[in-house]
Amino acid sequence: MTLEVMNQETPSLTGGTATVYDLAVTSTRDLNAALHATETPATVTVTNPQGKHAVACGLDRALDVTVEGHVGYYAAGMNKHATVTIDGNAGVGVAENMMSGTVRVTGDASQSAGATAHGGLLVIEGNAAARCGISMKGVDIVVGGDIGHMSAFMGQAGRLVVLGDTGEALGDSLYEVRIYVRGTVASLGADCIEKQMRPEHLAELADLLAQAGFDADPAEFTRYGSARNLYHFHVDNASSY
Numbered sequence: 001m002t003l004e005v006m007n008q009e010t011p012s013l014t015g016g017t018a019t020v021y022d023l024a025v026t027s028t029r030d031l032n033a034a035l036h037a038t039e040t041p042a043t044v045t046v047t048n049p050q051g052k053h054a055v056a057c058g059l060d061r062a063l064d065v066t067v068e069g070h071v072g073y074y075a076a077g078m079n080k081h082a083t084v085t086i087d088g089n090a091g092v093g094v095a096e097n098m099m100s101g102t103v104r105v106t107g108d109a110s111q112s113a114g115a116t117a118h119g120g121l122l123v124i125e126g127n128a129a130a131r132c133g134i135s136m137k138g139v140d141i142v143v144g145g146d147i148g149h150m151s152a153f154m155g156q157a158g159r160l161v162v163l164g165d166t167g168e169a170l171g172d173s174l175y176e177v178r179i180y181v182r183g184t185v186a187s188l189g190a191d192c193i194e195k196q197m198r199p200e201h202l203a204e205l206a207d208l209l210a211q212a213g214f215d216a217d218p219a220e221f222t223r224y225g226s227a228r229n230l231y232h233f234h235v236d237n238a239s240s241y
Contacts, residue, residue, distance in 0.1 A: 007012035008115050012099060013107065018043040018044065018045060019038070019041075019043070019044050019045070020044075020045045020046075020047060020171045021034065021044065021045070021047070021150075022045050022046075022047045022048055023048045023049050023050060023052055023055070024048040024050070025043075025044060028053070028054055028055055031055070031056075032055075032056065032057055032058065034226070035056060035059055035063060035065065036058065036059070036060070038061070038063060040061045040062045040063060041062055041063075041064070042063050042064070043063075043157070044063055044064065044065045044066070044068050045065075045068060046068065047068050047069070048068075048069060049067050049068070049070060049071050049088075050069065050070075050087040050176065051070050051071060051072045051091070052071065052072055052075060053071075053072035053073040053075075054072075054073065054074050054075070054077065055067055055071045055072075055076070056075060056076050056079075056082070056084050056235070057074060057075070057076065057077045057078060057079075058077070058078045058079075058080055058082045059076070059078075059080065059081070059082035059084070059101070060080055060081060060082075061080075061082065061113045061205075062081045062082065062083075062101075063081075063082045063083070064082070064083045065082060065084045065085070066084075066085045066087060067084070067085065067086045067088070068087050068088075069088045070089045070090070071086055071088065071089075071090050071091060071094070072084075072091040072092075073091045073092045073093055074091075074092070074093045075090050075091070075094050076094060076095050076098070076103045076194065077093060077094075077095065077097055077098070078096070078097050078098065078099065079095060079098040079099065079100070079101045079103055079120060079136075080094075080098075080099040080100050080101060081100055081101045081205045082101045082102075083101055083102045083103075083104075084101070084102070084103045084104070085103075085104045085106070086103070086104065086106065086107075087106050087107075088106065088107050089105070089106075089107035089108045089109070089110075090107070090108075090109045090110065090113070090124075091110045092103045092110045092111055092112055093111075093112045093113070093115055094109050094110075094114070094122070094124075095112050095113065095114050095117055095120075095122045095139075096112065096115045096117065097115070097117055097118070098114065098116050098118070098119065098120045098122065098139055099117075099119050099120065100120045101120045101121075102120060102121045102122075102123070102164040103120070103121075103122050103123070103125075103127070104122075104123040104125070105122075105123070105124045105125065106126075106186070106209060107125070107126045107127050108124070108126035108127045108128070108129075108145070109124045109126070109127070109128045109132070110128075110129045110131075111128075111130040111131050111132070111148065112131045112132070112134055113128045113129075113132045113133070113141070114132065114133050114136055114139050114141045115131070115134045115135060115136070116131070116134070116135045116136065116137060117133075117136055117137065117138070117139035117141075117158070118137045118138045118139065119138045119139055119213070120139055120140070121139070121140045121141075121142070121189065121211060122139060122140070122141045122142070123141075123142050123213070124141070124142070124143045124144065124145075125144045125145075126144060126145045127143070127145035127146045127147070127164070128143045128145070128146075128147045128148065129147075129148040130149050130150055130151070130167065131148070131149075131150045131151060131153060132147045132148065132151040132152070132156065133151055133152045133155055133158070133177070133224065134150070134151070134152070134153045134155075135153065135155065135156065136152065136155045136156065136157070137156045137157055137171045138157040138158045138159065138179060139155075140158055140159045140160075140161075140211075141158070141159070141160045141161065142161040142163075142208055142209070142211075142212035142214065142216060143160075143161065143163065144163050144164070144165070145163065145164040145167075146162070146164035146165045146166065146167075146183070147162050147164070147167060148167040149167030149168040149169055149186070150167070150168070150169050150170075150172055150189070151166060151167065151170055151171075152170065152171045152172075152174060152177050152179055152187065153169070153172045153173060154172070154173045154174070154175065155171065155174050155175060155176075155177030155179075156175040156176060157175070157176050157177060158177050158178075158179070159177065159178045159204070159208060160177060160178075160179045160180070160210045161180045161181075161205065161208050161212070161221075162179075162180070162181045162182065162183065163182050163183070163214060163216055165181075165185070165186070165188050166181055166183070166184075166185045166186060166215070168186040168187045168189075169187060169188070169189035169190075170183065170185050170186070170187070170188050170189055170192060171191075171192030171224055171225075171226070172189020172190050172191075172192065173190055173191060173204050173230060174189070174191060174192045174214070174225065175231075176225075176226060177225070177226075177228055178201070178204075178223065178224075178225055179192075179223065179224040179225065180201075180205050180208075180218075180222070180223055181222055181224065182216065182220050182221045182222075182223075185222075185224070188224065190230065191226055191227045191228070191229050191230040192224055192225070192226065192227070193224065193225065193226075193227045194222060194223070194224055195223045195224060195225045197219075197221070197223045197225070201223055202218045202219065205218040205221060206218045233240065
């Protein structure tokens with residue numbers, strides 16, 4: 001049943017109260033302002049997002065936020081400390097520039113998921129479109145389905161785990177992101193190569209899968225990383241840039 005007020009307090013399973021914000025009767029700006037002012041710990045539910053943009057952006061405290069429905073661009077962008085669950089699909093740039101905390105999408109994500117993110121964990125239970133993890137700078141991204149082309153382009157630091165297949169040019173111009181793929185890779189980008197899966201990588205991957213809530217065998221994955229030939233410009237590599 002749709003709430004007819006901007007927010008409502010209900011008992012929380014974790015103790016205290018859970019606040020419900022209905023985006024059918026309040027603006028995204030007012031929602032975000034309220035979240036920024038909320039004292040922690042707190043549990044928040046957002047209903048009727050209706051594909052609105054910038055939902056739950058810029059959070060800088062340990063909130064537990066659940067968005068019940070699909071969201072538009074840049075949901076949970078710049079997240080810091082908060083746990084944000086999007087119970088639906090997400091548009092372009094979900095968790096863009098995230099610093100810490102956890103963002104989970106139970107459906108699919110559009111392009112540039114986790115772009116430029118510095119830390120934290122982004123979990124996409126479905127598929128992610130093109131440029132997943134573009135220019136990632138320390139975030140961990142785990143995708144339960146497939147990802148599109150040019151994912152991890154210019155990835156600088158962090159880990160990208162894909163349980164499905166990848167599009168073309170995976171890891172193009174990669175720096176030090178570690179990529180683990182269970183399915184088929186359409187093609188590798190410039191300077192991205194297959195690498196040996198050593199015991200420490202199996203342990204690392206097992207931990208990431210457990211954090212993300214996926215039951216998969218790390219031994220089924222292939223590791224990819226940078227060949228480290230494009231760190232500095234060299235005339236012999238000009239055609240690869």
